[in-house]
Amino acid sequence: MTKDFRASAAHCAGIVPTVLGWTPDQYWSATPAELTAILYVVSAASPGSQTAEPLSRTQLEKLKETFSYG
Template sequence: MFGWTPDGFWNATPEELAALVRAAGGEEAAPPDGAVIARLKEQFPDG
């Protein structure tokens, strides 16, 4: 249904599977606000 290989499916995290099911069900996630983006930049710097 999702076009994943069996290996891709079985190696997916619960969060990845939940996101896929939400996307297939039409649920829309709110975009991150500035504070979330700043926190992500701190946690995952580019360089």
């Protein structure tokens, strides 16, 4: 299980900066619950998703403000 976690964490570490614009320190400082919540919102708003409307500019800016570590 540890090997799977390491592989998943490394994979996410490569994706998160592109998707969320986070630095490596921001990624590694986030809790799994924080990352899960944010990625859920992002994936629910992705094209073709049936679970949510796309994020508005205001919602995106609010997320950036709430989860900004800089």
